[in-house]
Amino acid sequence: MRLVYGSDRLISKGGLPQKLSRVTSLGKIKCCLLLIRGAHRTHNARVQTPTQLVNASTESIHSPPTGCQILVLPTRQHRSSVTQYPSFSLFFTTLLFNSPANPLFSQSSQPHLAMELAKGLREIQKLEGHTDKVWSLAWNPVTGVAGIPLSFASCSGDKTVRIWEHNPSSSTSSWDCKAVLDETHTRTVRSCAWSPSGKFLATASFDATTAIWENVGGDYECVSTLEGHENEVKSVSWNPSGSLLATCGRDKTVWIWEVQPGNEFDCVAVLQGHTQDVKMVQWHPSRNLIFSCSYDNTVKIWADEGGDDDDWACVQTLGETNNGHSSTVWALSFNDGGDKMVTCSDDLTLKIWGTDNEKMQSTDDFVPWRHLCTLSGYHDRTIFSVHWSRDNIIASGAADDTIRFFVENDDKDGLVDGPSYKLLLKKEKAHDMDINSVQWSPGEDRILASAADDGTIKIWELTSAG
Amino acid sequence: METKSKTEKLAMFFVSGKGPVVTHLFCSLKCFEESTFSGKMVSGLINANPVVYEKKERRVRSVPSAAADEYAVEPIDQQEIFDILSLFIGLTYDLGLKVVLYFDLDIKDPEHPYSLEELKVISEDAIDVDDSRGSVRVTFTPTVEHCSMATVIGLCLRVKLLRSLPSRYKVDIRVAPGSHATEAAVNKQLNDKERVAAALENPGLLDMVDECLSPSYE
Numbered sequence: 238m239r240l241v242y243g244s245d246r247l248i249s250k251g252g253l254p255q256k257l258s259r260v261t262s263l264g265k266i267k268c269c270l271l272l273i274r275g276a277h278r279t280h281n282a283r284v285q286t287p288t289q290l291v292n293a294s295t296e297s298i299h300s301p302p303t304g305c306q307i308l309v310l311p312t313r314q315h316r317s318s319v320t321q322y323p324s325f326s327l328f329f330t331t332l333l334f335n336s337p338a339n340p341l342f343s344q345s346s347q348p349h350l351a352m353e354l355a356k357g358l359r360e361i362q363k364l365e366g367h368t369d370k371v372w373s374l375a376w377n378p379v380t381g382v383a384g385i386p387l388s389f390a391s392c393s394g395d396k397t398v399r400i401w402e403h404n405p406s407s408s409t410s411s412w413d414c415k416a417v418l419d420e421t422h423t424r425t426v427r428s429c430a431w432s433p434s435g436k437f438l439a440t441a442s443f444d445a446t447t448a449i450w451e452n453v454g455g456d457y458e459c460v461s462t463l464e465g466h467e468n469e470v471k472s473v474s475w476n477p478s479g480s481l482l483a484t485c486g487r488d489k490t491v492w493i494w495e496v497q498p499g500n501e502f503d504c505v506a507v508l509q510g511h512t513q514d515v516k517m518v519q520w521h522p523s524r525n526l527i528f529s530c531s532y533d534n535t536v537k538i539w540a541d542e543g544g545d546d547d548d549w550a551c552v553q554t555l556g557e558t559n560n561g562h563s564s565t566v567w568a569l570s571f572n573d574g575g576d577k578m579v580t581c582s583d584d585l586t587l588k589i590w591g592t593d594n595e596k597m598q599s600t601d602d603f604v605p606w607r608h609l610c611t612l613s614g615y616h617d618r619t620i621f622s623v624h625w626s627r628d629n630i631i632a633s634g635a636a637d638d639t640i641r642f643f644v645e646n647d648d649k650d651g652l653v654d655g656p657s658y659k660l661l662l663k664k665e666k667a668h669d670m671d672i673n674s675v676q677w678s679p680g681e682d683r684i685l686a687s688a689a690d691d692g693t694i695k696i697w698e699l700t701s702a703g
Numbered sequence: 704m705e706t707k708s709k710t711e712k713l714a715m716f717f718v719s720g721k722g723p724v725v726t727h728l729f730c731s732l733k734c735f736e737e738s739t740f741s742g743k744m745v746s747g748l749i750n751a752n753p754v755v756y757e758k759k760e761r762r763v764r765s766v767p768s769a770a771a772d773e774y775a776v777e778p779i780d781q782q783e784i785f786d787i788l789s790l791f792i793g794l795t796y797d798l799g800l801k802v803v804l805y806f807d808l809d810i811k812d813p814e815h816p817y818s819l820e821e822l823k824v825i826s827e828d829a830i831d832v833d834d835s836r837g838s839v840r841v842t843f844t845p846t847v848e849h850c851s852m853a854t855v856i857g858l859c860l861r862v863k864l865l866r867s868l869p870s871r872y873k874v875d876i877r878v879a880p881g882s883h884a885t886e887a888a889v890n891k892q893l894n895d896k897e898r899v900a901a902a903l904e905n906p907g908l909l910d911m912v913d914e915c916l917s918p919s920y921e
Contacts (some may be wrong), residue, residue, distance in 0.1 A: 370900070394900060424904050427897070443901050469901050487901070514898070532895065565895065583895075618873065619894075636873065636896075670870055671896070691870070 357700045358640070358664045361684075362412050364401060364694040369394030371688035373428045373674045379435035381680025388415070389676070389686055390438055391694050392426035398440050398450075400457065401694070412696055421448050421459045428472045428517075433479040441470035447484050449500065460500040465492060465507075472517040476525065481505075483527050485515035491529050491539065493549060506549040508539050517568050522575045524597065526552075530566035536580055536590075540603050552603045555580075555590065560608035562588065570625040578606065579631050581620035587612040587633060587643070589658065609655045615641060618671075624685075626677040630661065630699070634672030634687055640664045642699070668693065778834035779868065784841070785827045825860075829879065837871045839864060844879040853883055855911070857893040858902065862912050 374391040380402075381387040387403040398418035404411045424443035431438055438450040438457065447463040447470050467488035474483050482494040482502065491508040514532035521528065527539040527549075536555040542548045555561045564583035571578050576594035581587050589609040597604045618636035625631050631643040642661040668689035678684035683699035829842040841860055845853045857876045864874045876893045878886050892898060903909055 425900060443904055471897070487898075516897070532891075532898075564891070583891075 356662075358642075358662060358667075359698045359700050361410050361696040361698055364391075364412055364414070364696070365692070366399055366414050366417075367391065367393040367395050367397070367692045367694075369425075369692060370690045371673065371692060371694055372425065374676055374686055374688045374694060375429045375431055375438075376676055376679050376686070377431050377435045378433060378679050381678055381684075387678055387680055387684065389678075390429045390431070390440075391688055392429045392440055393692070394425045395692075396422050396424060396426060396442075398426055398429055398438070415455060416457050418450060418457050418459075421462075422446070424469075427470065430473045430475055432475045433477060437475075437479075439473045439475065439482060441473040441484055441486075443469040445470060445486075447473055447482075449502065451500070461502055463492075463494060463502050463504075465504055466490070471515065472519075474519050474527075476520045477522060481520075483518045483520060483529075485518040485529055487514050489513060489515060489531075491515060491518055491527060493527070508549055508551070510537055510551045510554075511535070516565065519569055519571075522571050522573075524575065526603070528569055528578070530569050530580060532565045534562050534564055534566060534582075534584075536561065536566055536569060538603075538606065553605055555606060555608070560588070560611070562586065565619075567619070567621050568623050570623050570631075572625045572629065573627045577609070577625075579623050579625055581623040581633060583619045585613065585616045585618070585620065587615075587620065587623060587631070587658075589656065591655070610657055612643060612658055615643075615660055621672065622674045622676075624676050626683070628683070630677075630683070631658070632675045632677065632685055634667075634675035634689075636671040638666055638668050638670060638672060638689075640667040640672060640675060640685075640687055640697070662699070664697075667697075668695065779832060779839075779872075780834065781827055781830045781832050784830045784832055784839055784864070785825075836873075838873045838875070839868065840875040840877070842877050842879050844882045853878055853889050854892055857889065858899065859912055861893060861899060862903070 371391050371393045374389050376387070376389040379385065380389075386405055388400065390398055390400050392398045396419065399414050400416040400418070401412050402415045404413055418438075418440070422440065422442040422444050426440050426442045428441040429438060436452055437460075438452065440448045440450065442448070445464065445466050445468050447466075448459050449461040449463070450457045451460045463482075463484065466484065466486045469487040470484050471486045472484065475481070476483070480496050482496065483491055484494070485491040489509065489511045491511075492504055493506040493508070494502040495505045497503055508527075508529075511529065511531040512533045515529050516531055518527060518529045520526070525541055528536060529539065530536045534557060537551050538553040538555075539549050540552045542550050542552075557563055562580065562582040562584050566580050566582045569578055569580045574594060576592050576597065578590045579587055580590065588611050590606045591609045592604050592606045616633070616635050616637065617639075620633050620635045622634040623631060629645060633641045633643070635641070641663050643658045644661045646657040646659050667687060668691050670690035672687055672689045674686075674688040676686050678686065685697045685699065686694055687697065688694045825841065825843045829844070831840040831842075832838070841864070843856065843860065845856070857878070861874060861876050864872070868874070877890045880886065883889055903912070
């Protein structure tokens with residue numbers, strides 16, 4: 238009997254599932270909810286001994302050493318009772334335990350529970366509207382919770398951005414286009430990103446500009462245009478606090494912009510180091526680090542070295558000499574803990590990278606990243622997009638029109654050489670043409686959106702039905 | 704007066720932009736290479752004596768028997784791709800070649816008479832088609848190792864196939880192994896769809912591609 242699965246944006250940040258996976262005698266709990274309070278740095282939450290969880294078969298409160306409190310509710314149905322504990326943060330998780338008593342979880346081959354749960358991929362809806370390739374999409378991070386319907390933005394070669402929203406009240410699940418943002422960019426809109434508050438949307442375009450849109454009650458107004466890149470801007474990313482913005486592009490540079498009052502954006506640094514086209518830029522989910530990937534086959538990590546203001550420098554390059562990619566790196570994504578990263582490439586592989594999480598939490602210094610494993614032999618054509626879900630499922634979208642899902646092998650032997658990953662599910666012909674972007678929704682359900690060259694977006698649900 | 708080398712003359716042309724006949728093309732090419740792709744301007748060798756091959760005998764297309772379903776989808780094959788490409792790319796390459804040859808004083812006639820096929824830039828054998836998987840791979844062989852037109856030719860090939868084939872086809876364009884000095888770089892550019900998309904948003908370049916693809920060019 239063992240815990241095979243645990244998920245939550247909060248809990249998994251501290252690597253809790255790994256700790257919990259050592260629990261071996263836990264009764265017949267199938268799932269429960271965890272609530273946490275009192276942790277100043279929530280990702281420091283730890284549960285250190287199995288006994289603390291043995292009691293978890295009934296409603297109880299524990300006091301882990303780090304000073305935060307964890308409340309465990311025994312079943313998923315208790316979710317509604319969360320409101321009875323107002324002093325607890327609204328972070329909850331679903332923990333699933335493997336038990337011989339339950340045939341669903343009793344396979345002898347040490348299955349990852351995700352393997353058991355994710356048997357199929359259901360197409361919920363195909364969204365049409367764009368008249369050219371859809372290059373990218375981004376979920377609004379504050380939707381899908383507290384009764385706010387899920388919403389995302391998509392951008393396209395048709396020079397427009399569209400805002401889509403779920404309408405849960407309709408009898409059939411329905412997604413509608415709520416807004417079209419046009420007449421601002423004069424060329425392809427390559428990438429879009431929401432600020433953490435969900436109030437601003439940044440869009441990067443081949444017209445060499447980045448536009449900032451403000452959401453005022455569902456109306457979007459372009460409040461700022463960031464100019465400076467020599468030519469195509471390819472990606473944009475907000476830092477976790479929403480105070481900084483990073484952009485990158487064909488001119489081989491990464492720019493950092495500081496948000497000023499009155500929707501002003503000051504360029505505070507221009508990072509040079511890549512020798513080619515920079516394809517994507519992404520902030521680390523909790524540290525002040527920028528990750529950029531490029532046509533020059535490398536991933537570079539940039540940090541503010543302190544000292545003088547905005548003294549940014551490249552602190553590490555992950556290249557072919559350290560087991561890196563042998564062709565263009567198109568995208569990257571972090572796991573929820575921020576201690577692992579997946580990158581995808583034109584060399585038809587995914588690569589998993591890791592850093593020492595404990596060390597990262599205990600020091601302000603940069604902790605290097607290292608190659609953990611390479612997933613090769615799964616993809617037939619260029620992999621354009623990869624996204625790591627909060628519950629540890631990696632989705633990839635590729636030029637072979639296929640969406641694939643990968644999970645970590647739950648095999649103890651694998652720990653010797655670091656983690657290994659296996660294919661969970663493959664959806665061939667997910668679109669009629671190249672898939673450019675796959676993104677998990679911020680909500681609790683396993684909703685994935687994909688965007689493709691065929692001009693469509695599809696909403697998918699990873700289901701337990703075959 | 705000392706004679707300038709061909710390379711120097713070509714380089715001078717790039718710098719001054721002066722020259723007869725082909726200014727538009729060169730401007731577009733310059734635009735393409737400098738601002739759209741990051742490849743360095745190539746001002747290298749000129750092919751003074753291209754090897755000319757005989758045109759290949761066309762094999763006869765198999766005619767479906769009367770019993771065959773006339774509505775059946777006929778798979779696209781090697782020859783069809785070749786026909787799509789050779790009908791226009793001969794012109795394209797001639798256009799490119801003319802430009803190069805124009806600066807080669809050893810050849811008096813700038814109107815280069817050879818087609819793409821005769822130069823073995825592209826042959827039917829160098830086209831792989833897997834209709835069931837919807838994949839097309841075209842391998843072309845620039846006549847000179849430093850042919851600065853290689854990326855342009857490749858782009859024209861890509862655009863032509865993009866416009867001619869159903870959207871489900873995946874097209875790979877490559878230069879033949881060992882045929883080009885910067886083979887890997889050329890291949891990488893031609894198969895980076897983001898850069899190709901950006902290139903085709905460049906009005907000057909798009910004009911040039913359209914001109915190359917125009918069937919009425921003579």
